[in-house]
Amino acid sequence: MSTKFNFIKTVLSLHDEMVSNGFSLVYEGEFSHNIMKMFTSMAEQNMEKSNEDRTIRRRVFHVMVECLQNMTKHSDEYDDEDRIGNGMFIVGKSEEHWNIITANKILKDRIDELKQSIDEINSLSKDELKALYKKQIRQGTLSDKGGAGLGLIDIARKTGERLDYQFLPLDDNESYFFLLKVRIRTK
Template sequence: MAPIDMFAMRECYNQQQIMLCFNGPISRSLIEEIGNALRNYMSEEQAHPSSAMDVFAVYIEMTQNIRHYTREKNWSDQQAGATVVVARDDQGRYVVSAGNLIETADGQQLLTAVAELAKKDKAGLKALYKEQLRRPRDEHVATGAGLGLIDIARKSSEPLKASLQPVSDELSFISLSAVI
């Protein structure tokens, strides 16, 4: 293996204003530890409390969704790995991004859901959230009520962005980003 150029990596992270980056298998305790580090970092940066709470909530929702999905699939640590990045954009807003392997059909469904959410304004997202809350849950379905993705869209200051990159015949890599 070629040596890792840590200085070049650092410069790249600084140029892209990456505050936090994680790549690897993600456990409940790791989600919590990274969340605490993120909370402390934002506190030291004196982020506005509502922004800090939204960034934290979006980070938690994204990482827990990845963990639940990969556990449901009984994937190995290598397959269950996630890439999570919290950065700032040129306007000083926070960008929370997460990616993981996903079955391609599930990834297509997620892209469709993100595209549908992108069509809605804040009032439409709020109404959809309330409607979803009232909808009865199917106890035989392992996934949640879909509230998490709607909540991420509600906290985001612009439409969510998602992409799907094929990895094999059955798997793709899904990337989701929210701007807070």
């Protein structure tokens, strides 16, 4: 069997997988400001074409921007000079949810802090999330990468859903692949 034919089979398999999971956008690589603008524009056009409710469109757009900014700022594959992070970004829709999935490299020594933060966010009620958000605004300090710790809190507030996450070890034993899945209800 030729390499060309195997490549075509791989592409068709990937396409079938995307369709079966409702993925309309999959990207892996660098995340510059221009690429982020392109994704949000494409997703917005896609939602308009499918006659998605305006409130849902705004919510999906807001969560997409937060997820992309988090990945751009906090990926451990980051170019300080160009302010570009690397990772993977997926947008899809099932019957009842929009799904936004991000994945990026994170160093092993940052996992516990991130896990603790997400677990705390997932344990809070709507009112507790609001209070934590206000507290972060008042007391939060900027990290080395310019974050104030508001992104994940804001995503949880906007969606009303748990933040699903997973850490998968990479070959070097010093870094992990951080996967974050955010669901936005459509009904």
